[in-house]
Amino acid sequence: MYSHASESLIKQAREIQESELQKFYSRLMKMLQGKELGHDTVDSLQRLHLILSATKYTRTLPLELQKRFVALLSSPAEQHQVLSAAVLRETLPLTGQELNYNQDNLGQLNSHAAGLLLSQAVSKGDLSSLCTQLLRNLESRPSEGPTHSLMHTLPVLNNVLTHSPECLSEDQMTLVSKKLVDWLRYASVMQGVGTSSGGFFTGPRSRQPVPIAELDGSVSGDFFTVLCVGQGFTEDQWMNVYSFSMLRHWLLTYHSSCSTTVDAANKLQLSHSHSFSNDDRSEVDGSVVSMVSATSSSSRLLPPKERLREKAFQYCQRLIEQSDRKAHKKTDTELQKACLVEAVCILDCVCVEDTSLVYRTFPCIKALFGRLSSELSYARVLLPIAQFYLNHGEMAAVDCENVWKVVFGRFPTELFNDPFLAHELLRFLRLNLESIELRVPQYTRYFPNLLKFLAWDSPAMVDDFVDLLPSMVTTGTAVELLHTLLDLPCLSATLVLQHRSTCLPISEPVGRSFVSLDAFRNPSFRGLFLFVLRTEAGSGDTIDRLSTLHELLVEAADWPRVTQCARTVPVLLHVFFNTIVTIADEKLLTHLILVMLERSSLLLNIPVYIKEIHRVFSCHLLRLCKLHPSLVVNQSHELLEFAGSTANVYSKEELYTHVVWVLGEYLSVSCDSRCSVSLITSCFEALEAVLFEITSSAPPTGTVCPAPKVINTLMSALAKLASRSHDLIPRVSLFLSKLRTVTRSGSVAWCSDEEDLVAVVTRGEELWSLLKAPGVAQSVLTPPPHVIAPQWHRDTNVALPLQLRALTSLTHSQ
Numbered sequence: 001m002y003s004h005a006s007e008s009l010i011k012q013a014r015e016i017q018e019s020e021l022q023k024f025y026s027r028l029m030k031m032l033q034g035k036e037l038g039h040d041t042v043d044s045l046q047r048l049h050l051i052l053s054a055t056k057y058t059r060t061l062p063l064e065l066q067k068r069f070v071a072l073l074s075s076p077a078e079q080h081q082v083l084s085a086a087v088l089r090e091t092l093p094l095t096g097q098e099l100n101y102n103q104d105n106l107g108q109l110n111s112h113a114a115g116l117l118l119s120q121a122v123s124k125g126d127l128s129s130l131c132t133q134l135l136r137n138l139e140s141r142p143s144e145g146p147t148h149s150l151m152h153t154l155p156v157l158n159n160v161l162t163h164s165p166e167c168l169s170e171d172q173m174t175l176v177s178k179k180l181v182d183w184l185r186y187a188s189v190m191q192g193v194g195t196s197s198g199g200f201f202t203g204p205r206s207r208q209p210v211p212i213a214e215l216d217g218s219v220s221g222d223f224f225t226v227l228c229v230g231q232g233f234t235e236d237q238w239m240n241v242y243s244f245s246m247l248r249h250w251l252l253t254y255h256s257s258c259s260t261t262v263d264a265a266n267k268l269q270l271s272h273s274h275s276f277s278n279d280d281r282s283e284v285d286g287s288v289v290s291m292v293s294a295t296s297s298s299s300r301l302l303p304p305k306e307r308l309r310e311k312a313f314q315y316c317q318r319l320i321e322q323s324d325r326k327a328h329k330k331t332d333t334e335l336q337k338a339c340l341v342e343a344v345c346i347l348d349c350v351c352v353e354d355t356s357l358v359y360r361t362f363p364c365i366k367a368l369f370g371r372l373s374s375e376l377s378y379a380r381v382l383l384p385i386a387q388f389y390l391n392h393g394e395m396a397a398v399d400c401e402n403v404w405k406v407v408f409g410r411f412p413t414e415l416f417n418d419p420f421l422a423h424e425l426l427r428f429l430r431l432n433l434e435s436i437e438l439r440v441p442q443y444t445r446y447f448p449n450l451l452k453f454l455a456w457d458s459p460a461m462v463d464d465f466v467d468l469l470p471s472m473v474t475t476g477t478a479v480e481l482l483h484t485l486l487d488l489p490c491l492s493a494t495l496v497l498q499h500r501s502t503c504l505p506i507s508e509p510v511g512r513s514f515v516s517l518d519a520f521r522n523p524s525f526r527g528l529f530l531f532v533l534r535t536e537a538g539s540g541d542t543i544d545r546l547s548t549l550h551e552l553l554v555e556a557a558d559w560p561r562v563t564q565c566a567r568t569v570p571v572l573l574h575v576f577f578n579t580i581v582t583i584a585d586e587k588l589l590t591h592l593i594l595v596m597l598e599r600s601s602l603l604l605n606i607p608v609y610i611k612e613i614h615r616v617f618s619c620h621l622l623r624l625c626k627l628h629p630s631l632v633v634n635q636s637h638e639l640l641e642f643a644g645s646t647a648n649v650y651s652k653e654e655l656y657t658h659v660v661w662v663l664g665e666y667l668s669v670s671c672d673s674r675c676s677v678s679l680i681t682s683c684f685e686a687l688e689a690v691l692f693e694i695t696s697s698a699p700p701t702g703t704v705c706p707a708p709k710v711i712n713t714l715m716s717a718l719a720k721l722a723s724r725s726h727d728l729i730p731r732v733s734l735f736l737s738k739l740r741t742v743t744r745s746g747s748v749a750w751c752s753d754e755e756d757l758v759a760v761v762t763r764g765e766e767l768w769s770l771l772k773a774p775g776v777a778q779s780v781l782t783p784p785p786h787v788i789a790p791q792w793h794r795d796t797n798v799a800l801p802l803q804l805r806a807l808t809s810l811t812h813s814q
Contacts, residue, residue: 013047013054021051025065032068037080045083052090061091073113085112089119114156118163127160128167134160135172138179150235154242158249165253173254177304180243180250185223185311187240191230212237215327215336225315227322227339229332247312248342251349254305309350313357316343316350320368337381344368344384351392362396365389373406376414379421382406383428390435400440408446409535416452416495419460426453426464433471445536447472448484452533455492456561458568465568466575473579475588482595483542485572486613487532489604490549492565493556494520494532519552528552546602557606566609570616577620581627589624590634596621597635597642600655611654618658625662629671632662636679639663644686646693649710650703657713660687664717668724668782677725684721684728687714688735695739698749708756712763716781719767723778729771736768 016024028048031041052059061069072084117130134153157176160167168176190209212220212228220228226241302310320343323336344365351358369385372378386407393400407425415421429436429450436443450468454461472481484491497520519525528549531539543549556562580592596617603610625631632639639659642648648656663683669675691714699705715736722728740761742748751757770777 009050010054013051016051024048024051025062029062029065029068032065032072037075037077042079042083045080045087049083049086049090052087059091061087066091073116078112081112085116088116114152114159117156118159124164124167127164131157131160131167131172135175139175151238151242154239154246158246161249161253168254174304176250177254177308180247181304181308181311183236183239183243184247184315187224187236188234189220189224190234192232192234192237214322214325215329215332216325217328218325222318225318225322227319227336244315244342247315248346248349251309251312251346251353306354309354309357312346313350313361316347317364319343320364324371337378340368340378340381341384344381344388348384348388348391351388355392355395358392358395361388362392362398366398369403373402376410379411379415379418380424383424387428387432390432390439394439401442404440404442404446408443409449412446412449412452413533413535416456417499419457422453422457422461426461426468430464430467433468437471444472444474444477445538447477447481448537449535451484451488451491452495454568455488455565456495458492458561458565462568462571465572469572469575470579473576473583475584477537478580478584478588479591479595480537480541482573482576482592483599484537485569485576486599486603487542487546488569488572489556489562489566489606489609490553491532492562493553493559493604494529496556496559496561497529498533514555516553516555525552550602550604554605557604562604563606566604566606569609570612573613573616573620577616577623581624586628586631586634589628590631593621593624593631593635594638596655597638597659600652614652614655618654621655621658621662625666629666630674632666633672633674633679636663636667636683640683640686643683644690646690649690649694649706650699653707653710657707657710660710660713660717663687664713664720665782667721670782670784680721680725681728684718684725684731687717687721688731690714691718692735695742695748695750705750705752708751708759711751711760715760715764715767719771719777720781722771723774723781726774729774733768733771736764736771739764740768 024044024047028041028044031037031044034041066088069084069088072080073088075081075084120126134157137153138150189212191212193209210230212224212230214220215227215229224237224240226244228237319339323340323343327333327336347357347361347365351361365385365388369382369389372381372385382403386403389398389400389403393403411421411425450472451465454465493516497514497517500514500517501520520529525548528543528545531543532549580589584592600614600617603613640663643656643659643663664687666672667675667680667683691711694706695711715732718728718732718735722732747754748757751760770780
């Protein structure tokens with residue numbers, strides 16, 4: 001993990017003696033007392049950090065040295081701030097002074113000191129004390145101390161709220177809400193004094209305040225926002241930016257948890273008597289008039305929380321208006337997108353808190369969607385808009401169909417290879433799954449499209465689809481969804497071809513020729529690929545020429561994306577079948593068994609993938625038949641056709657073994673009254689023919705001998721069927737006796753391992769002995785349900801409960 005030199009340094013740091021460490025402390029103390037801190041001091045600080053962090057034990061620094069490190073937190077050099085904060089994090093705080101020595105330095109607070117403050121807080125009481133100090137700092141007038149510390153206050157406060165939102169009292173929440181209103185709505189509209197570059201034109205005239213500008217270069221005629229630009233910014237403008245960055249977190253943390261009765265009480269109290277604080281400019285200063293939403297004087301009488309909602313609403317409306325301006329720089333265009341995402345999320349949050357704002361907000365959101373819906377570069381902005389429609393579309397009686405066509409239809413089709421959009425869209429689905437299932441019933445139609453994210457980047461998306469797949473499984477989509485999951489590697493290969501088709505020229509003068517790419521561009525095969533790339537379900541269960549598609553994609557079997565996708569299919573199939581058994585009726589399950597039998601031969605030629613699919617089919621075939629034994633009679637013709645094919649013994653060993661087992665186990669009158677003697681006889685004859693064929697000749701060229709499990713299962717199934725129709729007992733007994741005679745003569749061609757052969761012969765002798773007594777054979781091979789699942793410990797008619805009570809009384813003292 002580490003290089004030899006690094007391991008040597010770590011070992012030295014761990015083995016340092018206490019006496020040597022004290023000497024090192026003394027030398028470092030002398031260095032820190034100097035006026036200038038050179039490279040030697042930095043090297044010593046780095047070495048001290050290595051010594052402290054290399055051991056699992058926490059050390060305590062000498063008092064004077066610790067104070068020096070605290071003072072170093074406010075050093076103008078950021079390297080010194082980083083190292084001092086890192087060292088102090090590795091040491092024990094002084095007893096009873098965990099926060100005090102830092103609270104005295106809040107005037108010089110920076111991000112590194114703030115991080116140390118949070119790491120040193122060992123209890124909620126410490127965090128409450130820290131919040132009190134931070135809010136006291138916010139209340140101070142600009143003339144009462146250094147103002148640059150305010151720019152670090154809100155980020156620290158936001159981090160505290162993340163870990164312990166209950167540390168603020170109601171009065172403190174009110175104070176912060178009022179301050180946020182001030183900074184959001186009433187920041188200066190004049191540019192701050194930028195850093196002068198010197199020169200002839202440096203003078204009083206060049207430092208005259210100028211109005212802030214918009215991103216397109218025009219002079220702003222409205223209040224300051226994060227999308228305003230200038231040569232420099234004042235402190236209240238920086239606080240405006242910080243306030244906007246924490247506004248949604250603040251609203252979600254405190255406003256949503258407050259009951260409407262409390263707000264109503266605040267309104268009532270405010271309407272009778274309320275005196276506003278003299279230092280709250282937002283409630284007395286109306287010098288800046290918004291062009292977005294000019295509020296009346298009555299809005300100033302709102303309680304602080306509702307006033308913050310109103311100002312947040314105005315701020316976001318202005319951001320949406322600013323985002324329509326053409327920015328001069330590409331970075332500013334990206335900033336517009338980020339601010340749009342945050343603005344729409346805040347509007348959604350505000351409307352959840354106060355539903356009366358929905359009707360004021362929807363025209364703006366609807367217009368924004370109309371402007372951006374055709375721009376794929378704004379795809380990540382449209383997801384918060386979709387969230388807004390989902391939350392409030394029903395209340396506003398707005399048709400949301402176009403929104404879902406873009407989000408579920410166009411995004412996966414055209415942006416399947418955008419990992420960030422895929423993550424956010426799937427996260428949107430997971431967080432809102434219940435609402436989407438209730439309010440967007442057409443969501444399940446888009447599963448072929450949504451699965452494109454998984455087909456393109458399976459490792460990153462499989463967890464999301466494990467959660468989402470159950471919502472896509474319905475009685476109407478089950479069959480097509482099963483086919484689609486089995487064809488997921490084909491979808492992955494087709495997406496790769498589509499991507500290459502847009503990147504590579506039609507004719508390649510040099511390089512490798514892709515047969516599948518030529519097929520993708522061939523009009524005669526276009527229909528196959530279009531079906532794989534379909535957007536919605538309902539155009540058919542699967543492709544008639546599925547084997548042709550697999551032949552066209554044969555070279556894709558070793559493509560990384562395709563092999564990764566193939567590994568995820570068995571996982572999703574387990575999720576699919578676990579869901580389908582809870583919602584499907586016998587008719588649908590009968591259809592699914594037919595699909596499993598058919599598709600076991602129609603899979604993309606990836607040997608490991610085919611083997612895993614057969615294993616999953618085998619597992620769930622047993623489960624379905626155990627839950628509904630009548631399925632075996634329903635699909636007896638298809639099951640017998642599958643079991644009667646000798647080729648399946650060698651190519652589908654796992655699935656074949658389980659098909660034979662369910663035929664022998666559930667083809668019985670006790671499981672289904674429709675099971676006739678003729679059906680049992682036809683099944684017996686089909687299995688008998690296969691068993692005779694594989695035990696009388698060597699396996700076909702290129703295949704291995706059948707596993708003893710297959711032969712034993714076939715013999716057991718024949719014995720079970722014969723025990724239910726005694727006319728068949730002589731036939732199976734004759735075969736078992738011949739089998740014993742043949743194996744005594746020496747090795748046989750159909751079994752290469754002597755131990756396996758012994759296991760087969762032993763099983764045959766057991767069955768032969770049982771069939772000599774047909775009544776016993778039937779009770780042993782097909783036991784009744786009360787024997788398979790006994791509850792003798794509960795049955796009072798047997799002696800076992802009495803014995804258990806007697807043993808319990810003997811072993812437990814009274």
